Amino acid sequence: MTPHIEAHRGDYADMVLLPGDPQRAEWMARTFLEAPRCVNSRRGALGFTGLFRGQPISIQATGIGVSSFLIYAQELLDYYGARTLIRTGTCGSLSAKAKLRSLVISQSVRPESAQSGQVFGLYGTAAGPDPTLLARALAKAAELGIEHHAGLTLCSDIFHHPDGRTRFAEAQAAGALAVDMETSALYRIARHFGASALSICTVVDNIETGELTDYSERQQLFTDMTRLALEIAGEGR
Ligand SMILES: O=P(O)(O)O[C@H]1O[C@H](CO)[C@@H](O)[C@H]1O
């Protein structure tokens, strides 16, 4: 076990999907995995291991933001030997292209601020997704007819900000499709451990228009993202 995970070594698969929300982790595991087994409930950060088409896959909630994310990612990579991490998150759209309920696949990511830079500086220079996972995701999403966009995303440390949406102007001018709060940390820590990573997020609100999805519709909302992540995870490393 680790300070934040009560599972034994060997309880996690090499391949781990990482939603932020523990309720999403449970829904994904119970809906899509065969024989899902809860391997962590410490602090309510639920983790599950089961089978997808006969192959072991784990799903671990990471909480909100870089600080929480890095705890779970570090312990999975360093202690439990995870080799592939796929974030199955939510994001806010910063672009008319990234429609509500569609998927954004992060092809490159920039941190929002100097504070982010200091945290991410622990893991060296900027990093991106694993090219093989990215190529698989793009091909599978097209094959399955899943609405998606791939491109630059922004990773923020702050959800409620006194400057509101004006703080995103520079990132929008640079072409950022959407904002989340973990992707930059995912790519950097994965590179540090020589692991493969990809971030896929479902758009749950549009920061320009103020459109919002409701939490109650979120389970159906995550079907495409979960199917896509499992399909590409199911192809192995
Ligand atoms: O829904 P998750 O995966 O937690 O992702 C997004 O939602 C949270 C903010 O509401 C942040 O963690 C952000 O990155």
Ligand SMILES: O=c1cc[nH]c(=O)[nH]1
């Ligand atoms: O607006 C949003 C929605 C989800 N996640 C974020 O970080 N921001």
